[in-house]
Amino acid sequence: MTRPRMQIGWKTWLGIGLVGPLVAGVAMIPSNASDVGDPAQRDGDHDHASMTAGLQDDLARVRRATARYHRVEAAEAAGYRLGWVNGAGRLIVNTCIARPAAAGGGAMGFHYFNADLMATDEVDVLRPEVLVYAPDDDGRLHLAAVEWVARSATSNPPGVSTAPSVLGMQMHIIAPAPTGPAFYLTHAWIWKENPAGMFADWNPDVSCD
Template structure:
């Protein structure tokens, strides 16, 4: 399954777009602040690797490099423990820019339905909690994220 997830992320990123935007359900900003707090340690990519996140090893245009913790991809989605960490490659190393949630069943996070399965990947939802996204917090692509090292 690991190879399928890692390979599928590239195909997903190149062809899928998220429809809709965040609803007013719950206090989304407060929830996102909790996610930032829970994932702040992963600004150091070595800590992500130590915690079991594995690099996809390729840059997805306007997303970055995905580090996946496959054992978390099941029917349970915990906002404070994302299944995927997304890093932007820079001349100074990898910069944490987003988290991505994946689930084998439909789930709701931050008042949104997760994107349906696509290209062999499970349900998913991005949250650009560490890099502003002019297209929206929960859109899968971010035009401000570099495609290659600056």
Template sequence: MRNLTRSALAGTLVLAATLAVVVPAQAAPPAGSPSEMNRLLAQTRAAVAEYRDLDAALAAGYIPISECVEEPGVGAMGVHYLNPALVAPGAPVDPRAPQMLTYGPSATGELELWSAEFFQPDVGQPTPMYGSQPFDGPMPGHGPGAPVHYDLHAWVGKHNPAGMFAEFNPAMHC
């Protein structure tokens, strides 16, 4: 009887192992699917949550590099803060490590987090991608000494009626 029990147990283990290989417990969502983009955006939101406090962003190495950028009739981008330590031309895009953050005035006048911005200088690489979303560019630098680059805004701090990845937010103003 003991051998039969061991044989039954061994057969059950082989069957379970076979099923584990044939039927994965949880398949990853397809690249570019809405659920995959939601997963990436959730990672970005979680990564920048502490930077709703501008002092925390400054302590983490983000430095202001622009005044509040606004285009009449189009909307605003905000004040850009860059973390130079996160700039790695041609590196894979990490949704948890945006190179820039944008801030703009709240109803009380304090700066509040508007978006995370991903930035890569152009070194001849293919267009960087955030999931299935291509970066904008390559485009010339926006100021003296700024490189030709690719960038992508992810409006994780404020809703953008023009779209999650639109450059300007028509609901925001400097």
């Protein structure tokens, strides 16, 4: 497997048109990974005091459905590829995605997209469109999160006109058009603990350095 490029600069994000307005607002199972994680939060926008038993069950189902993908090679064999080719034929989101310290720090990691799942307007909780891999100190990639993604009406190519929901939560856009891909998305850090919350976009324990 060719090791992905560790390109992490904030200017890189701006160059591929992924972040834009965000500046202002902003493999192996870990031995200490819990089945639930911390109370669900999304960058402070949604602060849930606790997870319901039903949500815990749903997350356990997602873990079972994605446990086969701890090795990047297994994800690639299932149709996942690093980055996304947009409607203009341009490969984007193909580097390690990090947030600068001035904006809060933390990172997401490498995004492996499934083109077949991205081509639909439907979101299936057991078939996430994106698998997120976090690098360790040696650069090896470990499955850290899943990400449900739906193209919005302003994506290229366009998708749905209203935000879908997953796990009972409405998906959101963090990189709107025209500078970003305008994806509706939701992260779930089911394979790596996230101090910011299970559903936070950024994980302070992930680094692209």
